[in-house]
Amino acid sequence: MAWFKKSKGLKTDKKVKIPEGLWVKCDSCKEVIYKKEIDKNLRICPKCNYHFRISARERIELLVDEGSFVEIDSGLASNDPLNFKDKISYKDRLEENRKKSGLEEAAISGEAAIEGRPIILVIMDFAFMGGSMGSVVGEKVMRAAEAALEKKIPLITVSSSGGARMQEGIFSLMQMARVSAAIAKLHESGNLYISILADPTFGGVTASFAMLGDVIIAEPRSLIGFAGPRVIEQTIKQQLPEDFQRAEFLLEHGMIDLVIDRKELKKTISQIIELLT
Amino acid sequence: MIKCYLEFEKPIEELELKIEEMKRISDGKDVNLSGEIRKLEKKVKDLRTEIFSKLTPWQKTLLARHPDRPYTLDYINLITEEFLELHGDRRFADDKAVIGGLAKIKGAPVVIIGHQKGRGTKERIRRNFGQPHPEGYRKALRLMEMAEKFKRPIVNLIDTPGAYPGIGPEERGQGEAIASNLMHMSRLRTPIVSVVIGEGGSGGALALSVADRLYMLEHSVYSVISPEGCAAILWRKNGELNAEDFSRASESLKLTAQDLLRFKIIDDIIPEPSGGAHMDVEQTARNISDRVMQTIEELKTRTPGKLVEERYRRLKKIGSFVEEA
Numbered sequence: 387m388a389w390f391k392k393s394k395g396l397k398t399d400k401k402v403k404i405p406e407g408l409w410v411k412c413d414s415c416k417e418v419i420y421k422k423e424i425d426k427n428l429r430i431c432p433k434c435n436y437h438f439r440i441s442a443r444e445r446i447e448l449l450v451d452e453g454s455f456v457e458i459d460s461g462l463a464s465n466d467p468l469n470f471k472d473k474i475s476y477k478d479r480l481e482e483n484r485k486k487s488g489l490e491e492a493a494i495s496g497e498a499a500i501e502g503r504p505i506i507l508v509i510m511d512f513a514f515m516g517g518s519m520g521s522v523v524g525e526k527v528m529r530a531a532e533a534a535l536e537k538k539i540p541l542i543t544v545s546s547s548g549g550a551r552m553q554e555g556i557f558s559l560m561q562m563a564r565v566s567a568a569i570a571k572l573h574e575s576g577n578l579y580i581s582i583l584a585d586p587t588f589g590g591v592t593a594s595f596a597m598l599g600d601v602i603i604a605e606p607r608s609l610i611g612f613a614g615p616r617v618i619e620q621t622i623k624q625q626l627p628e629d630f631q632r633a634e635f636l637l638e639h640g641m642i643d644l645v646i647d648r649k650e651l652k653k654t655i656s657q658i659i660e661l662l663t
Numbered sequence: 664m665i666k667c668y669l670e671f672e673k674p675i676e677e678l679e680l681k682i683e684e685m686k687r688i689s690d691g692k693d694v695n696l697s698g699e700i701r702k703l704e705k706k707v708k709d710l711r712t713e714i715f716s717k718l719t720p721w722q723k724t725l726l727a728r729h730p731d732r733p734y735t736l737d738y739i740n741l742i743t744e745e746f747l748e749l750h751g752d753r754r755f756a757d758d759k760a761v762i763g764g765l766a767k768i769k770g771a772p773v774v775i776i777g778h779q780k781g782r783g784t785k786e787r788i789r790r791n792f793g794q795p796h797p798e799g800y801r802k803a804l805r806l807m808e809m810a811e812k813f814k815r816p817i818v819n820l821i822d823t824p825g826a827y828p829g830i831g832p833e834e835r836g837q838g839e840a841i842a843s844n845l846m847h848m849s850r851l852r853t854p855i856v857s858v859v860i861g862e863g864g865s866g867g868a869l870a871l872s873v874a875d876r877l878y879m880l881e882h883s884v885y886s887v888i889s890p891e892g893c894a895a896i897l898w899r900k901n902g903e904l905n906a907e908d909f910s911r912a913s914e915s916l917k918l919t920a921q922d923l924l925r926f927k928i929i930d931d932i933i934p935e936p937s938g939g940a941h942m943d944v945e946q947t948a949r950n951i952s953d954r955v956m957q958t959i960e961e962l963k964t965r966t967p968g969k970l971v972e973e974r975y976r977r978l979k980k981i982g983s984f985v986e987e988a
Contacts, residue, residue: 461987567849592838612838613828
């Protein structure tokens with residue numbers, strides 16, 4: 387009877403304490419990896435090649451010629467058109483996100499050069515309110531498209547966003563129509579537009595400028611879709627297929643042109659610009 | 664037909680039941696209650712006017728989803744002299760949640776398109792509760808491009824909870840289909856007039872509503888997210904969310920026609936009869952067709968180039984931000 391008797395008083399307190407931030411769990415393969423190893427590898431998981439989210443600033447370094455980036459429209463800031471009621475006010479939430487991310491908004495735009503060729507660049511940053519698109523992000527994309535049109539140079543966007551920003555309600559929704567109209571003009575005038583999709587790209591961003599590129603490139607293993615996987619699961623009450631909404635899934639279904647490693651991104655963009663302009 | 668009353672219409676229901684009963688009692692008998700009945704009917708009318716003059720955003724949301732609320736096909740049947748429905752996206756399927764075709768309204772040929780919800784369980788499922796797949800948006804765009812080619816104005820009726828979240832739609836590019844509509848509609852060289860007749864559910868509604876003029880029926884709603892979705896994000900807690908949470912969320916979202924007019928996102932509100940569109944479908948249909956056709960007449964005077972330019976400028980103005988020098 388006493389075979390399985392619980393031995394009381396033998397609880398150890400020897401839980402191994404891992405210093406915070408030394409190890410990282412991969413969002414895609416769930417493997418626990420030494421953080422330095424990921425950092426050395428441009429923040430790419432060495433096990434499954436998942437590309438970790440990186441900040442807009444890091445991306446600029448990665449994508450464009452050193453020192454070529456000049457930010458435009460940096461003075462744009464959200465106000466609170468709905469006087470949105472939340473647990474904390476929208477204004478406080480914005481302030482909190484500014485502090486947390488070191489950014490003014492969920493996107494940075496500017497002029498830059500890729501291997502000497504001038505471009506207009508918009509980069510979203512998921513760290514600022516989930517990269518959500520409100521009036522400011524919409525305005526930045528629209529002005530970037532208009533600047534590209536005026537200067538007759540390519541537009542490149544890097545998306546990483548949960549979608550339209552709820553706190554600006556209908557104003558956010560309308561940004562989808564605005565930016566799409568600006569991209570339409572760009573296409574009409576024969577400008578090149580390259581859209582890069584990073585993890586994650588969803589909702590109103592997918593359903594507007596992100597899917598309107600002449601060439602659409604995604605980073606490996608990124609989650610990309612219109613409806614979020616949880617919403618779909620709740621709606622259809624089924625398990626989602628393996629790899630559902632991953633970059634490779636979209637490539638397989640003909641929704642994007644390429645899945646390209648972060649390391650090769652600049653070279654590929656440069657090649658596309660060279661071949662098309 | 665059994666009338667469907669919403670929660671806030673309960674006082675109206677009580678009075679109407681009373682009237683019914685009085686009518687039954689006096690029917691075929693010597694008792695004359697007509698005076699009483701008339702008095703009560705007046706009371707119902709006043710009560711309805713009062714209740715409907717101060718509906719909360721959540722009550723409006725419920726009204727916009729009212730099971731008796733007229734749908735696109737109800738209006739098409741009433742406002743067109745002719746309607747030839749056309750099918751399919753020429754790619755994959757014919758989406759029953761979006762309908763469209765060639766029509767004549769007040770003698771003028773137009774292309775009319777709209778979301779379609781179903782009435783009754785079977786029909787609701789067939790219409791997928793008015794939630795389109797990518798094919799619905801692609802069919803709509805195909806018809807709109809046809810309208811441009813043959814110089815026909817486009818009328819869009821908006822009424823959807825949103826684009827359908829499922830595996831198939833993701834595989835076939837739901838995002839791309841919506842984006843493509845937004846992009847192409849902004850450049851179509853023919854007048855576009857859109858009317859939100861019920862639920863304007865996020866991107867799924869937007870994909871049919873880029874227009875030269877955007878109107879909303881008095882008790883329709885248009886929002887980036889449903890009050891339920893918004894409440895779940897803001898107050899997701901252990902317990903279930905309730906009507907009070909949805910009510911709070913719908914207030915935060917500013918989703919009524921009156922809000923959107925104040926924001927200058929829509930051009931005008933089309934009035935509904937007292938008690939909502941379903942109380943007098945013919946009158947509502949007349950209100951829609953009068954407004955739409957009057958607008959089309961006005962837009963027809965513009966050259967296609969000017970039309971497109973103005974449409975772009977209209978969109979460019981929408982946004983709320985500050986800019987430091």
